[in-house]
Amino acid sequence: MKKTVFAICSTVLAAVTAYAQMPGVDSVNVPLMVSKQLEAVSKPMRFRLTMTDGKIERNEWELMTSIGNPAVISSVTAYPFAKDCGFDPAGKMVITTGQVDAGLVASATPIQESQGEASVKIDLNYVYLKNMARQEAQGGCTVDLPQTDEQNVNGYVVRLRIGQKMKLPSDARDQYRFTIQRI
Structure with a gap:
């Protein structure tokens, strides 16, 4: 489970970084994006x-x-x-x-x-x-x-x-x- 959470967090961080570098994006709510991914992991x-x-x-x-x-x-x-x-x-x-x-x-x-x-x-x-x-x-x-x-x-x-x-x-x-x- 820890490896899965780490892999998801790494993927989210990479996606957030790519999203933040897009033209017209001023800010990104990283904690919110990470919490949504972690919620998806544990959601039955x-x-x-x-x-x-x-x-x-x-x-x-x-x-x-x-x-x-x-x-x-x-x-x-x-x-x-x-x-x-x-x-x-x-x-x-x-x-x-x-x-x-x-x-x-x-x-x-x-x-x-x-x-x-x-x-x-x-x-x-x-x-x-x-x-x-x-x-x-x-x-x-x-x-x-x-x-x-x-x-x-x-x-x-x-x-x-x-x-x-x-x-x-x-x-x-x-x-x-x-x-x-x-x-």
Whole structure:
């Protein structure tokens, strides 16, 4: 946090110096400009991330963040499955289980806030279980072969005012659509 505040103060001081040297500028209220930047650093921002499947809303997550403090959410669920099976020397069936982790991991990193508009970098990875029904015979028993797919949004920057929403980029093959809203 101290490094962030120092970087912001350095940037503000450089901007103030440049502003003060502009023709027609007689005075600059440096303490006021610095206090506004520091206020922006500590001011919390709320965002809502919504996932839809066509027109139906499937999930919704809230992120609380501020400049210098990214928000991270994770809603990962473990799905156990029969990974392998065989028989011990006594003829008893032995099943080895595996696990598939599916769900959302997302982060919102505020870049700056200016004149009521927040610039935020969004990163998300959504892994979902497509199918667990496939089974294959192995040594006289069956195992589950889970199929997963994933969607990613990496380093996408949005500029939002309070109440404004924006769709995050997606491919035509993506099953889900994500929307970010500043609340």
